[in-house]
Amino acid sequence: MSKSYLKEFEELCSKLDIEVRYERTQARGGLCKINGKNVIIVDKKASDFYKQSILVKALKSFKLDDIHIKPKVREILEDAV
Secondary structure (H helix, E strand, O other): OOOOHHHHHHHHHHHHOOOOEEEEOOOEEEEEEEEEEEEEEOOOOHHHHHHHHHHHHOOOOOOOOOOOHHHHHHHHHHOOO
């Protein structure tokens, strides 16, 4: 992955009503529920590519078939392990 699509993944999270929090943390980050709301917590000091990988991993657990997603962004999601 040569280009960061971080902004596109943040926008996709917003469409799905998933809050993305960039915080100082020792944890790897990931998806959790806080007061019934989906939240992705990401280390704010991580690289854009690491931040993107955390968002991609979390987004893969949601149904995305009925949401318009840019082709390259969908390709990244589908190729992610």
